Amino acid sequence: MNLNKKRHSPVTFFVVKGLDLLVSYEVKAVSKALD
Secondary structure (H helix, E strand, C coil): CCCCCEEECCHHHHHHHHHHHHHHHHHHHHHHCCC
């Protein structure tokens, strides 16, 4: 995926942000479960 060719649209930005939050949430939940 080459995102450098076109500028980030707000939609892409929010999707990436959302995925980032989701991943960090999952990681926290998993590490909590393993404790």
